[in-house]
Every structure is written in structure tokens, then in C-alpha cells.
Amino acid sequence: MSYYDLFIQYYPSLLKGLWTTLLLSAVTLLIATPLALAIALIRETGNRWVAIPLAILVNAIRLLPALLVLFFVFYAMPQLGYRLQPLTAAMIGLSIMGAAYMSEDFRGCIAAIDSGQYKAAKALGLSHLHTLRRIILPQAVPLAIPPYMTRAIIMVKATSLASMVAVADLTAAASRATSITYEPFLFIAFAGLGYLLISGFLALLQSWAEAKIARAYRLAPR
Amino acid sequence: MTLDFSILGTVWPALLRGTTVTISLTSIVLLCATPGGIAVALLRSAPSPTVRTIVRAASWIFRGIPPLLLLFLAFFGLPVVGLTLPPMPSAVVAMTAYMSFYFGEVFHSGLQSVPRGQWQACKALGLSPARTLFRIILPQTIPAALPSYISHATEILKGTALAAAVAVPELTNAAKQVFVVTYRPFEILLAAGAIYAVLDAGLLILQLYGERWAARRRAAR
Numbered sequence: 001m002s003y004y005d006l007f008i009q010y011y012p013s014l015l016k017g018l019w020t021t022l023l024l025s026a027v028t029l030l031i032a033t034p035l036a037l038a039i040a041l042i043r044e045t046g047n048r049w050v051a052i053p054l055a056i057l058v059n060a061i062r063l064l065p066a067l068l069v070l071f072f073v074f075y076a077m078p079q080l081g082y083r084l085q086p087l088t089a090a091m092i093g094l095s096i097m098g099a100a101y102m103s104e105d106f107r108g109c110i111a112a113i114d115s116g117q118y119k120a121a122k123a124l125g126l127s128h129l130h131t132l133r134r135i136i137l138p139q140a141v142p143l144a145i146p147p148y149m150t151r152a153i154i155m156v157k158a159t160s161l162a163s164m165v166a167v168a169d170l171t172a173a174a175s176r177a178t179s180i181t182y183e184p185f186l187f188i189a190f191a192g193l194g195y196l197l198i199s200g201f202l203a204l205l206q207s208w209a210e211a212k213i214a215r216a217y218r219l220a221p222r
Numbered sequence: 223m224t225l226d227f228s229i230l231g232t233v234w235p236a237l238l239r240g241t242t243v244t245i246s247l248t249s250i251v252l253l254c255a256t257p258g259g260i261a262v263a264l265l266r267s268a269p270s271p272t273v274r275t276i277v278r279a280a281s282w283i284f285r286g287i288p289p290l291l292l293l294f295l296a297f298f299g300l301p302v303v304g305l306t307l308p309p310m311p312s313a314v315v316a317m318t319a320y321m322s323f324y325f326g327e328v329f330h331s332g333l334q335s336v337p338r339g340q341w342q343a344c345k346a347l348g349l350s351p352a353r354t355l356f357r358i359i360l361p362q363t364i365p366a367a368l369p370s371y372i373s374h375a376t377e378i379l380k381g382t383a384l385a386a387a388v389a390v391p392e393l394t395n396a397a398k399q400v401f402v403v404t405y406r407p408f409e410i411l412l413a414a415g416a417i418y419a420v421l422d423a424g425l426l427i428l429q430l431y432g433e434r435w436a437a438r439r440r441a442a443r
Contacts, residue, residue, distance in 0.1 A: 063422040064415050065383035068394055072415070075398075075407035079225075153286070160288035164387055175294050184298035192287040192295075199286045 003186055010177040010187065017173030018194050024090060024159040024169060025198065029152055031095040036102035041132060043103070044110045045118070061100040067161050069093045074165040090162035098155045105147040109140040142213045149206035153199040160195070170194050227409050233400040237410070240396025241417050247313065247382045247392055248421075252375055254318040259325020264355075266330045277326075284323040290384050292316045297388040313385040317378065324374055332367030333359065365436035372429040376422055383418075393417060 039058060043051045061069065070093040077084060084092070113136050121131040163172035174191035178184045230237075265277045284292070296316035300307055307315070336359050344354040386395035397414040401407040 060419065063419040065380040065394060065418060067383040067386065068397075068411060068415055068418065071394065071398065071407070072411045075401065076411050079406070079408040157286075157288040160290045161384075163290070171288060171291055171294070174291070175298075178294065178298050182298070182302070184295060184302060188291055188295045188299065191291055192283070195288055195291070196283065196286045 017170040021170040028094040032098035035099040039103035040106035086166040109144040240393035244393040255321035258322030262326025263329035309389045332363035365439040
């Protein structure tokens with residue numbers, strides 16, 4: 001069969017895989033972002049008796065391979081009585097991994113804000129939450145955009161690990177089609193292109209967001 | 223179901239074998255990808271704009287595609303072009319390929335930190351390009367690049383888990399092999415995680431010393 005026929009034959013499953021990858025990426029980013037922000041804020045400005053255990057947890061997770069964490073959620077949780085669907089397990093595992101790394105990115109951006117501003121806000125009688133929301137975060141967000149987008153791209157690439165816990169994502173569709181037809185270049189190139197398109201889109205989003213925020217906060221062009 | 227860590231008493235030889243494979247895979251990839259990264263970094267500042275563009279594009283592609291997909295590409299693709307390798311070497315090929323480009327970015331920014339005038343000064347002094355690189359430029363690049371070099375080395379260590387997908391018997395794969403027969407994934411994966419944490423911690427201690435050393439070198443400059 002020609003490449004074209006093969007492609008037509010496996011096109012539906014590849015497209016379905018691409019859709020699953022997009023869904024997985026979107027859901028993990030939507031879960032990980034607020035989680036990471038909460039972890040970063042607690043670790044930078046919160047109660048130290050919460051911050052210290054969180055720090056240990058985040059650093060322990062960052063020492064592990066993502067695949068091992070996914071295996072843990074998918075294979076070990078049933079032993080404790082939580083049997084999860086592959087897609088759910090992948091979403092949980094990837095969100096945990098993503099949030100751990102992302103919280104470190106956010107922490108750096110929050111730490112970059114001069115600590116005198118907390119004291120100044122306190123002297124002006126602002127509450128802690130008010131200080132974070134109106135003083136600290138608006139300054140930290142522009143700093144956070146480049147590392148956030150880099151992290152988002154890493155997380156999109158990491159969704160390919162879901163194929164190892166029986167999720168039919170783009171990588172799984174490509175490797176399945178490859179092992180049936182022995183045509184690796186066609187299908188893996190297609191899948192690779194899919195991932196490159198997603199990260200390309202995120203990179204575009206980054207430059208758009210940077211430009212918009214530079215205008216909104218009247219930052220000097222760098 | 224209650225947890226019972228005594229299972230580790232029976233499965234530890236398998237985990238140990240997996241650990242040795244993980245360590246050797248990490249070391250081999252590190253040994254191959256470091257010169258690969260230097261080559262990529264040098265090509266990225268090559269005089270020819272065509273070479274620069276090609277290397278930049280290749281770097282973008284290799285760093286934009288999930289490593290797992292590149293492992294599949296090597297595993298399924300190399301036999302098609304007539305190079306049938308066992309799982310371990312094909313994993314080495316794939317990981318070296320993408321890590322060379324990650325290291326390439328690290329070394330590229332390290333090289334950028336050395337003023338261009340030094341190349342010209344060395345030329346004026348009659349040093350050959352190779353001698354300039356090894357005796358003048360790289361010794362200054364290393365302190366700048368070392369911290370992110372070691373953090374990428376931990377990425378290699380964690381990345382070796384992906385080789386499980388192409389049947390390399392490394393630690394994650396070994397853990398899976400034993401927990402599917404013993405039905406004790408919780409205890410066994412926790413043990414595997416602890417081994418990874420110890421290996422990572424070793425690299426992180428190295429990073430700590432490396433960063434101190436680099437700070438001293440920068441201060442001395």
C-alpha cells in the first residue's frame with residue numbers, strides 16, 4: 001500500500017489520538033496552574049508549618065521520573081481501593097508532576113518581588129490576601145509568562161507518557177499504527193508534527209501575552 | 223488491602239539489576255550527549271548561516287517532540303533503514319540525539335557568555351581554533367554552563383524511565399515486571415521511587431558543589 005492509502009486508513013485513529021492529547025494537555029494545565037500558584041504562594045508567603053511539608057512533597061515529586069508517578073497512580077492506587085480509568089489516572093499523575101515543577105517556576109517569580117513591598121502594604125493596612133492579589137501578583141505575572149509557557153510546552157510533551165498507561169493518545173495511536181504496518185516514519189512524523197503544532201501555538205500565545213502585558217503594565221520594551 | 227513491605231525481600235535482586243541498567247544507560251547517554259552538545263553549540267555559532275539555520279531548526283524539532291516518540295522512532299525506524307539494534311543501543315541513540323540538542327542550548331548560552339573579542343585576540347596571538355576552544359573558551363564556558371548541565375543530567379536520569387517503552391530492562395521496567403507477577407505495585411513502585419530519589423540526590427549534591435565551584439571561578443575572573 002502506498003503511504004497515502006496507509007495514512008487514509010489510520011487517519012481516524014490518529015486524529016482521535018490528537019484530540020485525546022489536546023484534551024489531556026488542556027485538563028492537566030487547567031488543574032496544575034491553580035494548584036501550582038497555591039503551592040507557590042503558601043511556600044513563599046504562608047504559614048511555615050504548611051510550607052515545610054509542601055516543600056518536602058514538591059521536592060520529592062521532582063526527584064521522580066514522571067512515568068513512575070503515572071505507574072503509581074494507575075497501578076498502585078487500586079491496591080488502596082481507588083481503581084481509576086486510564087485517562088483519569090493520566091490526568092491526575094500528569095497534573096501532580098506539572099504542578100510540582102510549575103510551583104517552582106512561580107515561586108521564583110514571587111520571590112523576585114522586593115520583600116519591602118509586603119512591609120509597605122502592611123504599613124498601609126492592607127490584608128495579606130489583598131496584598132497578594134493587588135500588589136504582589138500583578139508584578140509577578142509578567143515575570144511568570146515566559147517560564148509558564150516553557151513549562152506548558154514541557155507538560156504537553158509529557159502527555160505522551162499517558163500512552164504507557166493505556167491511554168489512546170497521539171503517541172499511542174502512532175506507535176500502534178507503526179507496529180501494525182512497520183511504517184515508522186509516516187506515523188511518528190505525523191505525531192511529531194502534531195506536538196510541534198501544539199507547542200508552536202503555545203509559543204505564539206507567549207509572544208502575544210508578553211506584548212499584551214507589556215502594554216497593560218506599561219513595561220519598558222526589553 | 224494492607225501494605226506489606228516484606229515483598230521487597232524477594233524482589234530486590236530484580237530492582238538492583240534494573241538500577242544497574244538505569245545507571246549505565248544514564249552514564250552512556252551522558253558520555254555521548256556531552257560531546258554531541260558541544261558540537262551542536264559550535265555549529266549554532268558556525269560562520270555559515272545555512273548551517274546555523276539547519277541546526278536551529280533541528281534543535282527546535284528535537285526539543286519540541288516528546289522524547290518517548292523519539293525513542294519509538296529509533297526503535298522502529300532504525301531497522302527500516304537497515305540498522306537493527308537491540309533495545310538498549312537504540313534507546314542510547316534516541317536519548318543521545320535529543321539530549322545533544324538540550325545540551326547544545328546549554329553550551330550555546332555558555333559560549334555566548336564569552337566575549338567574541340577573545341576569539342579575535344587568540345587569532346591575533348596565533349593560536350589555532352582548536353587550541354582557542356579548548357584552552358581559552360571552554361574553560362570560561364564551563365562555570366557558566368555547569369549548573370544547568372547538571373540539572374539536565376538529572377533529566378537524563380529521569381528520562382531513562384522512558385526506555386521501559388522500548389523494552390530496556392531499566393529500573394521502571396524492572397519494577398513493572400515484578401509487580402505484575404506479585405500484585406504489589408504500591409510497595410515496589412515506592413521502592414523504585416526511593417532508588418531514583420537516592421540517585422537524583424547524588425547528582426544534586428554534585429550540583430551543589432559544582433555551583434559553589436562555579437561561583438568561585440566567576441568571582442576569581
